Amino acid sequence: MSGVPVRLAIRDAIAEEMRRDQDVFLMGEEVGRYNGAYKASQGLMDEFGAGRIIDTPITEYGFSGICVGAAFAGLRPIVEFMTFNFAMQAIDHIVNSAAKTLYMSGGEINCPIVFRGPNGAPRNVAAQHSQCFASWYAHCPGLKVVSPYTSFEASALLKAAIRDNNPVIFLEHESLYGKKFDMPDGGADSLLPLDKAIVMKEGSDITITAFSISVDHALCASEVLRNQYGISAEVINLISLRPIDKTTIVNSIKKTGRILSVEEGWSVCGIGAEIMAIAVEHAFDYLDCEPTRITSSDTPMPYAKTLELLALPSQSKIIETALAMCNCPK
Amino acid sequence: MSPGDMKRDSGLDIYRKLLLARMIEEKAGELYSQGHIYGFCHLYIGQEAVIVGLSENMTNIDSVVTGYRDHVHMLLRGIPPNSIMAELCGKVTGCSKGKGGSMHMYSRDKRVYGGNGIVGAQVPIGAGLAFAHKYRGDGGVSFTFYGDGAANQGQVYETFNMAALWNLPVVFVLENNRYGLGTSVDRAAAGGTLANRGDPFGIPTVLVDGMDVFDVIEKSKSVIEKVRNGEGPVILHMDTYRYKGHSMSDPATYRTRDEVETVKKTRDPITRVKNALIHEIGIGDDKIEEIMNEVTAIVDAAAKFAIESPAPPDHALEMDVTL
Ligand SMILES: Cc1ncc(C[n+]2csc(CCOP(=O)(O)OP(=O)(O)O)c2C)c(N)n1
Ligand SMILES: [Mg+2]
Numbered sequence: 001m002s003g004v005p006v007r008l009a010i011r012d013a014i015a016e017e018m019r020r021d022q023d024v025f026l027m028g029e030e031v032g033r034y035n036g037a038y039k040a041s042q043g044l045m046d047e048f049g050a051g052r053i054i055d056t057p058i059t060e061y062g063f064s065g066i067c068v069g070a071a072f073a074g075l076r077p078i079v080e081f082m083t084f085n086f087a088m089q090a091i092d093h094i095v096n097s098a099a100k101t102l103y104m105s106g107g108e109i110n111c112p113i114v115f116r117g118p119n120g121a122p123r124n125v126a127a128q129h130s131q132c133f134a135s136w137y138a139h140c141p142g143l144k145v146v147s148p149y150t151s152f153e154a155s156a157l158l159k160a161a162i163r164d165n166n167p168v169i170f171l172e173h174e175s176l177y178g179k180k181f182d183m184p185d186g187g188a189d190s191l192l193p194l195d196k197a198i199v200m201k202e203g204s205d206i207t208i209t210a211f212s213i214s215v216d217h218a219l220c221a222s223e224v225l226r227n228q229y230g231i232s233a234e235v236i237n238l239i240s241l242r243p244i245d246k247t248t249i250v251n252s253i254k255k256t257g258r259i260l261s262v263e264e265g266w267s268v269c270g271i272g273a274e275i276m277a278i279a280v281e282h283a284f285d286y287l288d289c290e291p292t293r294i295t296s297s298d299t300p301m302p303y304a305k306t307l308e309l310l311a312l313p314s315q316s317k318i319i320e321t322a323l324a325m326c327n328c329p330k
Numbered sequence: 331m332s333p334g335d336m337k338r339d340s341g342l343d344i345y346r347k348l349l350l351a352r353m354i355e356e357k358a359g360e361l362y363s364q365g366h367i368y369g370f371c372h373l374y375i376g377q378e379a380v381i382v383g384l385s386e387n388m389t390n391i392d393s394v395v396t397g398y399r400d401h402v403h404m405l406l407r408g409i410p411p412n413s414i415m416a417e418l419c420g421k422v423t424g425c426s427k428g429k430g431g432s433m434h435m436y437s438r439d440k441r442v443y444g445g446n447g448i449v450g451a452q453v454p455i456g457a458g459l460a461f462a463h464k465y466r467g468d469g470g471v472s473f474t475f476y477g478d479g480a481a482n483q484g485q486v487y488e489t490f491n492m493a494a495l496w497n498l499p500v501v502f503v504l505e506n507n508r509y510g511l512g513t514s515v516d517r518a519a520a521g522g523t524l525a526n527r528g529d530p531f532g533i534p535t536v537l538v539d540g541m542d543v544f545d546v547i548e549k550s551k552s553v554i555e556k557v558r559n560g561e562g563p564v565i566l567h568m569d570t571y572r573y574k575g576h577s578m579s580d581p582a583t584y585r586t587r588d589e590v591e592t593v594k595k596t597r598d599p600i601t602r603v604k605n606a607l608i609h610e611i612g613i614g615d616d617k618i619e620e621i622m623n624e625v626t627a628i629v630d631a632a633a634k635f636a637i638e639s640p641a642p643p644d645h646a647l648e649m650d651v652t653l
Contacts, residue, residue, distance in 0.1 A: 027513070
């Protein structure tokens, strides 16, 4: 299929899983009658009814706990957070109830649940609505954390997440919902593993790791690096933030000798920090220059457009940093 | 106070405030469509009588906190229109120096503590402001505004419990505009009403017509006095309505055009005062027009100021993270 927007891929993946398995249901604010705040559940209430597409009051803590309870009892809830900023109200149930119970119960009680919604920085919505939570969840044992870039990834990973028997954090991005990608006609059972990175573009001079919207910036930057500077960048789409696919990253560093991590999150204890640690722990002897990360500025997100641009990672920041790492004059 | 009791000058003053509130928001909508304002922007149009009426009974030591629909609360606490409009446009001359935008406006001087983008979060914060008033014994009251959607948040009830337990001087102002984004109250609140939510905590609820500034002024006056005198928290249940979509990106298909038009026609807070001024006090059309011109000039000047103001300097990005 050509030109499928990410939001549609998500919608269709939910629908396919709900048709396949009666135990799957969707709960969240405005998911039903309103068809989703970002229209990722358009038409689902018409097909599945209010018993399986469930509108909630604005009570993240409560409905997340209710869904964890339902998952303990064997149902397979998909919890939509209008944005992940609001999941902070529910993080106790995500971490203390969903993530830890399998362990605490000695394997007795598992929690097959997906927490999904837009994460990261859309544009112009200021500090409380622009934040990447990848490293927050990646920190916690008991969770799986994935973040798709393309429509196919969104579909295949979401289906895999729904079928997984563990709690999965599924980080989407508002700026990607409308982006169209061609999708292979893989059929309803076309899944992707939740723990594997994807090499989007092979290269030999520098490895760039990214996830979600940052893959977009990295791919664009790699074009410029190749065409204007003759630098061959390997772009890795991390997909999984817990676990991080060390093998793919380390193999790439062994080839290129340089590692640049890009993310919208903050630098301190971020995903990039973990990538740097992986590089140093597992590929130290192969490094030709210091592992480097590009992150958002170490500040809350400003509202003013000009400041927001300064705060966020961008194609030009990637190019500039990659050139410096490769000792290439601008 | 009924419209008939309204004194000429105070009536005109209230009319001017209502009109300014309305026209600031209309201008904000206009600047949004021109791209000067961006991101999330929630307009207060329709609900003006709530804050205009309450501010008649507030003092300078009182504190205010509200959600993201905050422009008009700022205005009525005395933050200049220029400063509000500049903040909306992300300019350094704005009340948050361009770093907060529509949802995040504050003034320590005027004791406005946001502007909060997280539904419900302002409610415990408001009780905290009340705690500080009581702790210091300064006689101030916290006005804590929240929506019908926010009213279902668990933290509201944790707050009710402590506010009642500790007898905090807080007026909880429930701005029930019938919808939390696209969800009507009957689809979000068990029992279909929010008027009894204070009952288990012994917090009295006073029902107020939030489209009628006179009702707001009159009903809140004695209530606020009681709270100020240490008789504990109160809920003012404002029956109100928002005319525009939830935010600039909401087409509002969950309600009928008819519903909106009926409210505008029968309950509009500004028309109500205008009619009272004309028919009961005998204010002439020329005076009404004079006020309109006056307010238009203020709003136009604010827009001009905002548009012409500079963006924050680049180094502002790293400022004010910690002290
Ligand atoms: C915790 C949280 N969940 C969801 C949202 C998204 N959201 C913003 S406003 C809103 C509706 C709130 O309605 P209400 O409290 O009635 O206030 P109103 O907008 O009507 O003034 C929602 C769901 C949010 N900002 N915070
Ligand atoms: Mg409301």
